[in-house]
Amino acid sequence: MVALPGADIPVTHSHDDEKPGFFARWFYSTNHKDIGTLYLIFGIISGVIGGYLSFMMRMELMSPGIDVFDSAHTYLVFVTMHGLIMIFFMVMPALIGGFGNWFIPIMIGAPDMAFPRMNNLSFWLLPTALICLLVSFFVPGAAEGNGFGGAWVMYPPLSTTGSPGPAFDFIIIGLLAAGFSSIFGAINFITTILNMRAPGMTMHKMPLFAWAVLVTAFLLLLALPVLAASLFMLLTDRIEGGTAFFDPARGGDPQMFQHLFWFFGHPEVYIMILPAFGIVSHIISTFSRKPIFGYLGMAYAMVAIGVVGFVVWAHHMYTIGMDVNVKAYFVLATLVIAVPTGVKVFSWLATMWGGSIRFTVPMMWALAFIFLFVIGGVTGVMLANAGVDTYFHDTYYVVAHFHYVLSMGAVFGIFAGWYYWYGKMFGHDYNKFLAKVHFWLFFIGVNVIFFPQHFLGLNGMPRRYVDYPAEFALWNEVSSWGAFITLASVVVFFAVVIEAFLMRNKRQVGNNYWGEGATTLEWTISSPPPFHQFSVLPRIDGGSDHDHTEVDEAYARRLGDENATDI
Amino acid sequence: MRAKHAVTALSAGLLALVTGAHALARDVGDQYGPEANGWFLQDAATPVMEDLIFVHNLVQVIITGIVIVVFGLMIYICLRFRESKNPVPSKTSHNTLLEVVWTILPVVLLVIIAVPSMSLLYKQDRLPETELTVKAVGGTWNWTYSYPDFENVEEFVSNPLDETQAKAVGQPYLLATDAPLVVPVNTKVKVLVTSVNNMHSWAMPAFGVKMDAVPGIINETWFEVTKEGTFYGQCSEICGIRHYYMPIEVKVVSQSEFAAYIASGGEPEDKFAGLDLNETSGAVMTAANR
Numbered sequence: 078m079v080a081l082p083g084a085d086i087p088v089t090h091s092h093d094d095e096k097p098g099f100f101a102r103w104f105y106s107t108n109h110k111d112i113g114t115l116y117l118i119f120g121i122i123s124g125v126i127g128g129y130l131s132f133m134m135r136m137e138l139m140s141p142g143i144d145v146f147d148s149a150h151t152y153l154v155f156v157t158m159h160g161l162i163m164i165f166f167m168v169m170p171a172l173i174g175g176f177g178n179w180f181i182p183i184m185i186g187a188p189d190m191a192f193p194r195m196n197n198l199s200f201w202l203l204p205t206a207l208i209c210l211l212v213s214f215f216v217p218g219a220a221e222g223n224g225f226g227g228a229w230v231m232y233p234p235l236s237t238t239g240s241p242g243p244a245f246d247f248i249i250i251g252l253l254a255a256g257f258s259s260i261f262g263a264i265n266f267i268t269t270i271l272n273m274r275a276p277g278m279t280m281h282k283m284p285l286f287a288w289a290v291l292v293t294a295f296l297l298l299l300a301l302p303v304l305a306a307s308l309f310m311l312l313t314d315r316i317e318g319g320t321a322f323f324d325p326a327r328g329g330d331p332q333m334f335q336h337l338f339w340f341f342g343h344p345e346v347y348i349m350i351l352p353a354f355g356i357v358s359h360i361i362s363t364f365s366r367k368p369i370f371g372y373l374g375m376a377y378a379m380v381a382i383g384v385v386g387f388v389v390w391a392h393h394m395y396t397i398g399m400d401v402n403v404k405a406y407f408v409l410a411t412l413v414i415a416v417p418t419g420v421k422v423f424s425w426l427a428t429m430w431g432g433s434i435r436f437t438v439p440m441m442w443a444l445a446f447i448f449l450f451v452i453g454g455v456t457g458v459m460l461a462n463a464g465v466d467t468y469f470h471d472t473y474y475v476v477a478h479f480h481y482v483l484s485m486g487a488v489f490g491i492f493a494g495w496y497y498w499y500g501k502m503f504g505h506d507y508n509k510f511l512a513k514v515h516f517w518l519f520f521i522g523v524n525v526i527f528f529p530q531h532f533l534g535l536n537g538m539p540r541r542y543v544d545y546p547a548e549f550a551l552w553n554e555v556s557s558w559g560a561f562i563t564l565a566s567v568v569v570f571f572a573v574v575i576e577a578f579l580m581r582n583k584r585q586v587g588n589n590y591w592g593e594g595a596t597t598l599e600w601t602i603s604s605p606p607p608f609h610q611f612s613v614l615p616r617i618d619g620g621s622d623h624d625h626t627e628v629d630e631a632y633a634r635r636l637g638d639e640n641a642t643d644i
Numbered sequence: 645m646r647a648k649h650a651v652t653a654l655s656a657g658l659l660a661l662v663t664g665a666h667a668l669a670r671d672v673g674d675q676y677g678p679e680a681n682g683w684f685l686q687d688a689a690t691p692v693m694e695d696l697i698f699v700h701n702l703v704q705v706i707i708t709g710i711v712i713v714v715f716g717l718m719i720y721i722c723l724r725f726r727e728s729k730n731p732v733p734s735k736t737s738h739n740t741l742l743e744v745v746w747t748i749l750p751v752v753l754l755v756i757i758a759v760p761s762m763s764l765l766y767k768q769d770r771l772p773e774t775e776l777t778v779k780a781v782g783g784t785w786n787w788t789y790s791y792p793d794f795e796n797v798e799e800f801v802s803n804p805l806d807e808t809q810a811k812a813v814g815q816p817y818l819l820a821t822d823a824p825l826v827v828p829v830n831t832k833v834k835v836l837v838t839s840v841n842n843m844h845s846w847a848m849p850a851f852g853v854k855m856d857a858v859p860g861i862i863n864e865t866w867f868e869v870t871k872e873g874t875f876y877g878q879c880s881e882i883c884g885i886r887h888y889y890m891p892i893e894v895k896v897v898s899q900s901e902f903a904a905y906i907a908s909g910g911e912p913e914d915k916f917a918g919l920d921l922n923e924t925s926g927a928v929m930t931a932a933n934r
């Protein structure tokens with residue numbers, strides 16, 4: 078099974094780089110890199126849609142009164158769709174589908190994903206799903222208007238009897254499609270990572286990004302079927318004379334839905350952050366020119382976060398009227414998660430300690446990631462205390478918390494990965510100055526948006542409100558100003574991308590444009606990599622040290638020759 | 645009923661504009677709710693909220709410390725180990741002692757948090773022998789209150805005041821209602837919370853209380869308010885289009901006043917009584933308000 082160097086030399090030199098025609102390449106694509114690119118483009122498009130929705134929300138909230146939206150219902154529809162689109166169609170596709178597809182096979186020394194056609198299916202389910210969600214905007218939801226306004230948590234009875242129109246059915250179908258896409262993707266990643274590692278690449282030598290995606294894939298595999306089941310139950314509950322899983326009038330239990338939803342929902346939040354952990358680890362190591370500190374601790378911290386993440390879900394439901402002993406258990410279990418999270422943060426700092434640090438664009442995003450993630454993490458510790466959460470639940474404090482870990486955590490991870498691997502993926506460099514402008518505007522913008530929201534929460538402002546008492550005016554206004562800064566940063570982001578594309582021929586990059594610190598396998602092959610990499614599998618040196626992977630010297634030399642002839 | 649109020653209030657509003665809104669404030673006593681442009685927890689009105697603030701402050705000190713330590717370390721590392729300062733990186737990637745320390749230290753901090761957190765949780769959740777029971781039923785979109793202990797008191801609906809009405813009576817818009825829940829001071833009150841359709845949540849920040857109103861289930865919570873006045877809260881579980889427009893108002897009165905209130909049948913006072921009626925000035929008021 079394992080091809081040794083020299084045993085399977087391709088006949089033609091161009092064989093590795095033979096690309097199908099445009100339509101076949103992008104629509105029938107089974108190539109992990111092309112599918113990764115599709116996912117990234119899809120994530121950017123969804124991000125623009127989701128960003129538009131949130132910008133409109135901030136405009137509405139800029140001052141008391143209802144002045145931007147013509148109805149409170151439409152505002153709630155925007156809230157709902159912003160959450161769903163950002164989670165299922167921006168963060169997950171970018172981190173898992175995009176960077177996962179692009180770099181997992183390369184990092185573990187595999188030619189492609191285990192099931193390339195299923196990979197194609199995973200991707201194409203997503204645009205289908207997004208279309209379903211977008212359609213829901215324009216069909217009747219509740220008596221008050223078009224679209225579904227029951228928030229991304231979709232609690233019945235608001236999502237059953239409270240939203241009788243077809244809008245929510247479209248969302249259910251769309252989310253089911255997105256869920257199956259993720260499940261297929263998870264199966265693909267697990268199979269690929271467990272079976273297709275290059276000779277010598279043991280689990281304990283695997284790059285941390287591969288560990289992160291492996292844990293994420295298991296979370297997806299275990300959590301998403303629960304979401305799918307509860308969505309199906311909602312669907313049949315919604316039919317006239319249908320089931321009554323969640324209908325108290327017919328013996329059902331609406332709180333059961335909350336348990337099912339959060340059994341999926343809490344692992345879901347880690348699904349969105351673990352891949353970012355992986356990316357940040359590589360960037361910190363690369364630009365400190367040091368191997369990851371405490372590699373095994375880092376890998377198993379992610380495993381621990383994944384495992385414990387399945388037994389803490391009810392910390393989202395402290396106010397539903399649970400037994401106090403149950404609450405006490407969930408408080409303690411939730412606090413425990415802070416320990417492996419702390420291990421990760423301290424290990425990143427220790428990786429930098431003694432290093433030779435370069436403040437490149439991806440490094441700036443990664444450093445900001447660490448700092449902002451810590452702020453979001455510690456407010457999580459605050460919310461974990463059920464007693465205190467009685468005050469904070471469903472206030473803007475929670476909104477601030479999860480945007481610090483998502484809008485800054487996960488999204489900073491995405492941009493860090495984007496700027497780290499941009500040259501690898503597309504073969505040319507971007508304008509460093511513009512990219513730094515993007516960074517600083519985004520950094521300032523999101524902090525101005527979300528830091529004041531802690532104050533709003535402390536002062537008691539509930540979330541999902543289209544209008545609010547004048548007492549909350551000041552910090553809402555500040556927060557909305559942040560939205561303008563963030564909008565400006567998004568414009569600069571597109572400027573970076575367009576400028577880089579126009580200048581692509583003048584800014585070609587080599588195999589390893591980051592230099593010595595970048596040690597994972599993607600840096601041993603050309604930028605962009607050949608259409609099919611590793612037709613001869615790399616061998617990983619069998620040292621006892623599991624700090625980082627070293628490519629077999631003979632292999633590296635051969636690879637150099639191969640690239641030389643290919644270009 | 646609501647229409648009448650609207651007319652009354654619209655007209656009263658104009659008067660308020662002339663004489664200054666607060667001069668006309670009805671007898672709501674001191675008002676407690678979100679502070680204007682505030683950035684910290686609302687003041688405690690119950691012992692539970694006092695404990696809640698204590699636990700919050702304790703956790704806040706600890707997490708602020710963590711953020712400062714992490715930030716300080718980052719700054720130090722970035723200055724001390726930047727490429728120009730430290731061109732040759734070390735290759736250390738293990739330090740068992742360090743790894744043990746930074747696993748144990750968070751555990752210690754979490755234990756320090758968990759102990760008071762647990763005592764708050766049990767205090768907040770375990771109902772003591774309560775002396776009065778009230779029932780709050782969420783509907784779309786208002787709250788219905790009743791006193792199951794007193795057969796002579798009928799249940800009543802508490803609707804939000806619109807902007808003009810609120811101005812007229814000197815109460816904050818989106819917090820004030822036409823009929824507050826009235827409870828006595830220094831009394832342990834049990835609250836039964838449920839809903840007739842969508843979920844809602846009966847929240848009173850100053851009491852440290854938030855309890856979801858779930859159809860088919862009656863949830864219990866409790867409070868003991870230590871000062872008189874009018875307290876404001878807001879629905880805290882998304883319940884549809886007017887989720888933002890179903891505030892919660894609790895009026896805490898002395899025990900004797902409460903006894904009188906119950907004896908009189910618990911009729912909600914008419915907040916607009918005594919305000920001058922002037923049928924035509926409503927439109928002017930609305931315009932002047934903008």
Ligand code: HEM
Nearest residue numbers: 346350392393415454457458460461470471475479482483
């Ligand atoms: C130290 C680790 C963390 C702890 C202890 C923690 C704790 C909590 C708690 C207790 C809540 C519920 C608050 C409430 O609704 O009253 C919450 C909400 C939330 N957390 Fe975290 N969290 C942590 C990290 C994260 C991470 C890493 C993410 C995602 C990247 C995240 C995303 C969220 C989201 C999305 C919500 C809100 C869900 C909603 O109600 O819509 N959290 N967190």
Ligand SMILES: [Cu+2]
Nearest residue numbers: 343346392393
């Ligand atoms: Cu959670």
Ligand SMILES: [Cu+2]
Nearest residue numbers: 879881883887
């Ligand atoms: Cu509500």
